[in-house]
Amino acid sequence: MDQMTSQPTIPLNTRIRASDAVASIIETIESNIAQGLWKPGFRLPTERELELQLGVARNTLRKSLKKLEEAGKIIRQIGRGSFVAEPVQTGNVMTSLLTQVLGSSPSEVMEIRLILEPWAAGLAATRATAADLTQMRNCIAHAAVAPDVPTFEKWDGELHQTIISSAKNGLLAGLYEAINTVRHQPEWMKLKERTVTDERRAAYHHQHGEIVDALAERDPDKAAKLIRNHLIAVRISLLGE
Amino acid sequence: MDQMTSQPTIPLNTRIRASDAVASIIETIESNIAQGLWKPGFRLPTERELELQLGVARNTLRKSLKKLEEAGKIIRQIGRGSFVAEPVQTGNVMTSLLTQVLGSSPSEVMEIRLILEPWAAGLAATRATAADLTQMRNCIAHAAVAPDVPTFEKWDGELHQTIISSAKNGLLAGLYEAINTVRHQPEWMKLKERTVTDERRAAYHHQHGEIVDALAERDPDKAAKLIRNHLIAVRISLLGE
DNA sequence: TTGATCTAAACCAATTATGAGCCAATATTG
DNA sequence: CAATATTGGCTCATAATTGGTTTAGATCAA
Numbered sequence: 001m002d003q004m005t006s007q008p009t010i011p012l013n014t015r016i017r018a019s020d021a022v023a024s025i026i027e028t029i030e031s032n033i034a035q036g037l038w039k040p041g042f043r044l045p046t047e048r049e050l051e052l053q054l055g056v057a058r059n060t061l062r063k064s065l066k067k068l069e070e071a072g073k074i075i076r077q078i079g080r081g082s083f084v085a086e087p088v089q090t091g092n093v094m095t096s097l098l099t100q101v102l103g104s105s106p107s108e109v110m111e112i113r114l115i116l117e118p119w120a121a122g123l124a125a126t127r128a129t130a131a132d133l134t135q136m137r138n139c140i141a142h143a144a145v146a147p148d149v150p151t152f153e154k155w156d157g158e159l160h161q162t163i164i165s166s167a168k169n170g171l172l173a174g175l176y177e178a179i180n181t182v183r184h185q186p187e188w189m190k191l192k193e194r195t196v197t198d199e200r201r202a203a204y205h206h207q208h209g210e211i212v213d214a215l216a217e218r219d220p221d222k223a224a225k226l227i228r229n230h231l232i233a234v235r236i237s238l239l240g241e
Numbered sequence: 242m243d244q245m246t247s248q249p250t251i252p253l254n255t256r257i258r259a260s261d262a263v264a265s266i267i268e269t270i271e272s273n274i275a276q277g278l279w280k281p282g283f284r285l286p287t288e289r290e291l292e293l294q295l296g297v298a299r300n301t302l303r304k305s306l307k308k309l310e311e312a313g314k315i316i317r318q319i320g321r322g323s324f325v326a327e328p329v330q331t332g333n334v335m336t337s338l339l340t341q342v343l344g345s346s347p348s349e350v351m352e353i354r355l356i357l358e359p360w361a362a363g364l365a366a367t368r369a370t371a372a373d374l375t376q377m378r379n380c381i382a383h384a385a386v387a388p389d390v391p392t393f394e395k396w397d398g399e400l401h402q403t404i405i406s407s408a409k410n411g412l413l414a415g416l417y418e419a420i421n422t423v424r425h426q427p428e429w430m431k432l433k434e435r436t437v438t439d440e441r442r443a444a445y446h447h448q449h450g451e452i453v454d455a456l457a458e459r460d461p462d463k464a465a466k467l468i469r470n471h472l473i474a475v476r477i478s479l480l481g482e
Numbered sequence: 483t484t485g486a487t488c489t490a491a492a493c494c495a496a497t498t499a500t501g502a503g504c505c506a507a508t509a510t511t512g
Numbered sequence: 513c514a515a516t517a518t519t520g521g522c523t524c525a526t527a528a529t530t531g532g533t534t535t536a537g538a539t540c541a542a
């Protein structure tokens with residue numbers, strides 16, 4: 001309604017288009033909820049009342065209500081009415097995963113490894129190929145002669161990643177890779193430097209060999225049990241009892 | 242392209258015309274977008290309004306809009322209108338994991354859920370707060386009255402995410418959130434649409450209620466067992482025996 | 483003239499909004 | 513308990529809105 005066509009170069013933010021009815025209705029209702037005018041549990045006017053109040057057709061109104069319902073803002077029930085929904089904590093967005101991973105404590109990481117890896121080892125016992133087993137033994141050999149903790153840590157990580165990969169579940173491999181990024185965190189490295197003694201390295205080496213042997217024997221239960229014991233040992237050395 | 246030898250000055254892009262309406266229009270609209278006057282998603286005035294505001298013929302205006310569309314600045318849709326395009330998303334650090342997740346088969350997803358969720362439920366039984374439990378029941382209520390499968394799916398996903406979050410392991414929550422993105426994949430949705438019957442929805446609703454009850458009773462074993470049975474039922478309905 | 487650009491109008495196709503009627507689940511009343 | 517009223521769920525036909533296309537004519541520079 002503000003057709004000031006005198007200035008050709010400045011088209012202003014004119015008016016909301018007629019076909020924005022649905023969006024406009026949603027905005028109105030959401031504002032009522034946001035302002036606390038309609039509180040959670042409040043029963044909103046019937047559709048036949050709302051269509052009059054808002055000056056739109058019932059079909060249009062219903063499209064808006066459907067979207068509000070899908071967004072979780074309201075709940076509708078035949079014969080009862082439509083109600084303002086209880087607020088739900090806004091879930092974190094996808095992007096949070098990285099910070100989630102990088103911000104995770106060693107305790108959290110071990111908690112998850114302790115559940116994922118024994119299970120994965122059980123699967124790997126039946127699914128691992130000869131090439132997988134060869135690669136595992138390769139990792140163990142490298143770790144055994146590693147000159148320092150970071151190098152040992154690298155081959156240790158590679159070994160566990162290979163075991164996980166042998167479970168032949170691509171999604172699992174991806175998740176574990178994300179978990180593994182935490183190994184490159186300074187905090188994790190410092191923890192390792194402080195806790196990985198030569199004695200423990202020898203113990204880990206022995207446990208790693210047993211695990212791969214169990215996988216080669218195609219014994220799921222044995223592999224799962226061995227890797228679980230290994231991870232418990234790791235957790236103890238990292239975090240204490 | 243490079244025949245500079247014959248002609249000293251080749252007028253490649255010479256637009257000598259005094260009134261280059263198209264370029265002028267493009268400049269005006271781009272300026273509106275750049276200045277934030279028209280934000281991403283904003284629906285610009287209809288062509289029939291713009292031609293009045295700019296004082297040009299619709300044909301000329303459309304030439305400008307076409308170029309803007311080709312440049313990715315706006316998006317046009319018959320019957321709906323023209324919209325300022327969303328800015329292209331910059332490459333994510335998580336792309337590898339994301340593609341890993343999105344490329345995963347429902348079978349792989351269920352395999353991991355079946356191991357992670359019972360364990361998480363066991364932890365949640367002792368770690369869930371009253372607010373967590375309230376939110377779970379809220380999700381169940383939403384799912385119960387969901388008018389269609391996508392909406393049901395949304396609240397079902399929210400419920401499981403809440404249970405996971407109740408285990409109070411931030412890394413786990415992040416991983417599960419990544420897994421959950423697969424629910425938005427077309428393949429997954431089609432599978433759900435095809436397999437989620439009213440009968441199964443009723444069964445799931447009952448199982449969900451039992452699970453949350455077990456969590457409220459602080460019974461880890463019962464919760465783990467119930468969610469395991471639930472997920473087995475889901476897997477069967479999705480993938481068969 | 484020739485070619486390019488702009489103006490103008492009519493019509494096409496996809497989407498949205500309207501209005502009416504009827505159905506299904508729930509609430510209320512006798 | 514049974515009957516009625518209320519309320520959301522749904523479908524259909526119709527009209528309005530909006531970008532897409534074609535055609536014709538006017539203007540202007542090379």
